[in-house]
Amino acid sequence: MTPDLARCVAEAYQVALPHRGQGRVADYIPALAKVDPNRFGFALALPDGTVHAAGDADIAFSIQSVSKVFTLALALRRVGSSLWDSVGREPSGSAFNSIVQLESEQGIPRNPLINAGAIATTDRLIDGRAGDAVIDEILDFIRARAGDDGVDIDRDVAASESETGARNRSLGYFMQAFDNLRHPVEAVTGVYFRQCAIAMSCRQLAKAGLFLAMEGRDPLTGEQLIDPHRARRINAIMMLCGHYDNSGEFAFRVGLPGKSGVGGGILCIAPGQGSIAVWSPGLNEAGTSLVGALALEHFAYAAGWSVFD
Ligand code: GLN
Numbered sequence: 146m147t148p149d150l151a152r153c154v155a156e157a158y159q160v161a162l163p164h165r166g167q168g169r170v171a172d173y174i175p176a177l178a179k180v181d182p183n184r185f186g187f188a189l190a191l192p193d194g195t196v197h198a199a200g201d202a203d204i205a206f207s208i209q210s211v212s213k214v215f216t217l218a219l220a221l222r223r224v225g226s227s228l229w230d231s232v233g234r235e236p237s238g239s240a241f242n243s244i245v246q247l248e249s250e251q252g253i254p255r256n257p258l259i260n261a262g263a264i265a266t267t268d269r270l271i272d273g274r275a276g277d278a279v280i281d282e283i284l285d286f287i288r289a290r291a292g293d294d295g296v297d298i299d300r301d302v303a304a305s306e307s308e309t310g311a312r313n314r315s316l317g318y319f320m321q322a323f324d325n326l327r328h329p330v331e332a333v334t335g336v337y338f339r340q341c342a343i344a345m346s347c348r349q350l351a352k353a354g355l356f357l358a359m360e361g362r363d364p365l366t367g368e369q370l371i372d373p374h375r376a377r378r379i380n381a382i383m384m385l386c387g388h389y390d391n392s393g394e395f396a397f398r399v400g401l402p403g404k405s406g407v408g409g410g411i412l413c414i415a416p417g418q419g420s421i422a423v424w425s426p427g428l429n430e431a432g433t434s435l436v437g438a439l440a441l442e443h444f445a446y447a448a449g450w451s452v453f454d
Contacts, residue, residue, distance in 0.1 A: 148448045150189060150419075151197045157444035158187050158199035161425075161436045168427025168435035171407040174305035177207060177426075180409070185425040185436055189444070190351035192364035192419065198348055205344040206424050207302050209406030210241065210432075212340040213263040214357070214383065215287060220257075220270040221375050231325055232257050232265045234382055241389045241407075241432055242312050244319060252323020254316075256386040258404060261316040267340065268326050268333045276335045283340055286370075290356060290363055291349035303342035310338055341406075350412055350422035357383075357402075357414045380414055384452065391431030398442045400451035405433040413441050415450045 165183045172178035186201035220228050237246060237255040246255055254262035271279050280298070288296045306313075317330035326333060345353070356363045361376035371379075383402035388395045395403055401421075403413040409426035411434055421444065425436035445451060 150191070150448060153444055153447040154187060154189050154197040154199055156447055157440045158185070160443045161185070161440035162200075164436050164439055165425060166427060168429055170409070170426045171428060171432070173309055174302065176299065176302045176305055177408060180206070180426045182427050184409075185440075186347040187423050187440055187444075188347035188351040188421070190348075190355050190420045190422075192355060192359055194365055196348055196351065201424065202347040204424075205346050205349075206410055206426075207299060207341070207406070207408035208343050208345050208350065208410050209341050209408040210258070210260075210263070211350065211404050211406040211410050211412050212283070212343055213258050213266070214354070214379065214404045214412060215283060216263065216266050216270055216340055217257045217379055217382070218357075218371050218375070219282060219286060220266045221379075222371050223272055224269050228257075228266065228269050231269055232262045234386075236385045236392055238390050242316070244312075244316055247316065247319050247323075252320045252325040254320070256382060258382060258386040259389060260313055261320065264313065264317050264333055264337050265320060265325060267337045268328055271328050271333065271336060276332055276339075279336050280339050284343070287343065287345070287353050289366065290353040291345065292352060292365060293349050296343065296345055296349055298339050298342045299344040300342075302344070303339045306338035306341055307334070310334055313337065345410075347410075347422040347424050350410060351420045354412045354414060354420035354422065358416055358418060358420045377416075380416055380452075383414065388433045389431050391429065391433050395433065395438060398438065399445050400453050401441070401445055402452070403441065405437075407432045409434040409437065411437045411441060415445075415448075416452060418450055
């Protein structure tokens with residue numbers, strides 16, 4: 146039986162709504178600390194162009210680590226499987242900004258969705274180019290998918306990311322010490338800080354993720370953006386690593402590949418079906434939106450969507 150998806154979205158939103166405000170809003174930079182903890186948006190994008198939305202689905206938020214999915218797709222498209230010389234594909238079981246495994250594993254980060262791995266991925270995506278050209282590529286890609294040229298970087302957030310970025314720079318220097326960085330740390334983190342500062346609404350983000358649900362093809366433009374097997378593999382990595390040391394719990398509860406960011410956004414992919422973006426700023430211990438995960442759990446259950454069916 147085909148589920149009534151509009152109803153599933155409305156129900157998931159209503160079930161999670163009373164929990165708004167729970168969790169801890171990221172406060173390492175002022176621009177994130179001042180976001181209203183009661184914000185909650187939900188958007189489901191379908192391959193036919195339909196979007197079912199609820200709540201604050203049109204308010205832009207800082208996508209933060211959700212950007213790691215897009216740079217991974219672009220880096221794979223640019224340098225192919227040689228990306229895996231620089232970064233692994235195993236869950237880390239540690240915090241998003243952890244440095245410990247880099248020492249025992251010779252400067253090769255566990256996966257592209259933790260900070261160290263995303264910095265290594267951005268390094269490969271740069272591929273000898275100027276930082277501005279790389280940021281333009283990332284923005285152009287996201288804008289085309291979202292069908293919205295208004296998507297942009299929040300300059301305040303980008304500046305704060307850089308001011309508070311000692312730890313991310315340390316990850317870069319540590320990898321450089323092991324010869325696992327091809328460009329200067331400042332060049333790489335310069336792109337990384339800006340990609341984290343991209344601001345998008347749930348509606349835009351859900352549309353931007355659709356290509357991952359459709360074997361690498363943008364169903365809205367018809368373009369084959371990445372090879373189908375690469376889209377499948379990105380989904381596998383999201384499933385196992387998308388929520389840091391909370392990835393097992395998310396897979397257990399939601400059963401779909403996802404990627405969280407400390408801005409409170411989560412992008413969740415239902416292969417063959419659609420793409421979902423949720424946003425609510427209160428985070429759990431691992432930095433995943435508490436209300437967002439709850440809403441996704443209810444939505445996936447109501448729609449009967451799971452990669453394990
Ligand atoms: N900008 C944050 C950082 O690099 C992103 C972390 C996240 O969203 N988990 O630490």
